[in-house]
Amino acid sequence: MRLLTIFAHPFRNKYPSAVMDAFHAPLIEAGMDVDILDLQQEEFDPRFTEEDHAHFWGGPIPTAVAAAHARVNNADRLAFIFPVYWWGMPAVMKGWIERVFTQGWAYKFGDGVEDRGKGAKSSLLGNKPTVLIGIGGSKEATYRKYGYDDAMRTQIDVGTFAYCGLADVESHLIFDVEGDHNADKRAAGLDQVKGIATAFIAPDRLPRDAKADHLGQQVA
Numbered sequence: 001m002r003l004l005t006i007f008a009h010p011f012r013n014k015y016p017s018a019v020m021d022a023f024h025a026p027l028i029e030a031g032m033d034v035d036i037l038d039l040q041q042e043e044f045d046p047r048f049t050e051e052d053h054a055h056f057w058g059g060p061i062p063t064a065v066a067a068a069h070a071r072v073n074n075a076d077r078l079a080f081i082f083p084v085y086w087w088g089m090p091a092v093m094k095g096w097i098e099r100v101f102t103q104g105w106a107y108k109f110g111d112g113v114e115d116r117g118k119g120a121k122s123s124l125l126g127n128k129p130t131v132l133i134g135i136g137g138s139k140e141a142t143y144r145k146y147g148y149d150d151a152m153r154t155q156i157d158v159g160t161f162a163y164c165g166l167a168d169v170e171s172h173l174i175f176d177v178e179g180d181h182n183a184d185k186r187a188a189g190l191d192q193v194k195g196i197a198t199a200f201i202a203p204d205r206l207p208r209d210a211k212a213d214h215l216g217q218q219v220a
Contacts, residue, residue, distance in 0.1 A: 001201075002033040004075035008082040008093040010040045015177060015186060016135050020081045022190040023133060026197040037071060039092045044068075046095020056103055068100040077200070078130040078166070084137070084173070087148045089156070097160060101125075106164040123165030129207070130161060130169040131200055133193060137178040149173060153214055162211040169210045172196055 005024070009016040024034050039046075044064065051062040061069075072078070082093050089097075101107070109121050134152070136143065143149040153171055161169045174189040176182060199205060 001031070001077070002035060002075050003027055003077045003079060004035045004037060004071055005079040005081060006037045006039065006093065006096065008039045008090045008096075012038070012041070015189075016081065016083050018186075018190060019133060019135055019174065019193050023079065023081065023193040023197045026194055027201060030201055032201065035071060035075065037068070039096055044092065044096055046092045046099065048095070048098055052099055052102075061102070062099070065099055065102060068096070069102075069105055072100070072125075076128060078128050080130070080132045082132075082134055084134045084152075087152060089134075101160070101164055123163065125165040127165060127168050127207070129200065129205075130166045131196065132156065132169065132171040133196065134171070134173045135177060135189070136173050136175050138176065140173075140175040143173065143175070150214075153210070157210040158214050162209075167209050167211060168207040170200075170208055 003024075005020060007016075007020055011017065020036070028034060037044075049062065051059070052065070055061050055065070080089075080093065082089050085091075088094065103109075104124075106125050107121065107123055138148075157169050157171055161167075172192070174192060175185075177186045177189055
């Protein structure tokens, strides 16, 4: 069993890295292989290039994108761990998704370039269990008051992952951990992600349907 973790933070000695290590600890103890795709350390270029545009219209796949595809294909589960910037993912992670979740690999309309948009839409990624862990500086009450948590689930869980076939996605936020005065909340956050990891690989874990769950909450 292999987990691919996509991680976005410029430092490996700060709190987001501690969150990632805490999340990985129960998985490694259970014998899972962990592949860390550290976007900053690997210097992934998040900019959508001329090569990416050409690939969208049937040209060759950029080398960095093909390498990312191989790592996703080789994984049984996925994790995205990131600090929340402006109520969303950091630009480097958003750019990774924009470049890597390509037409013909993550999704497609019709059979190819010639009939794009005319045929049926297909989700291609397969339903790998996926977990998102965002480290937020704001209080939970702020997210709830303005609906930022719902907005993130709408655009990320449903609009991106479920759209491409990753319906079994769960999102978690660690709230209010900025500054040394929140040391107790930081410690609690590490315990929280260890619990998330343990539940993520539990034999009795039931697959989720992020889109159905989200739409059901809106109706309710």
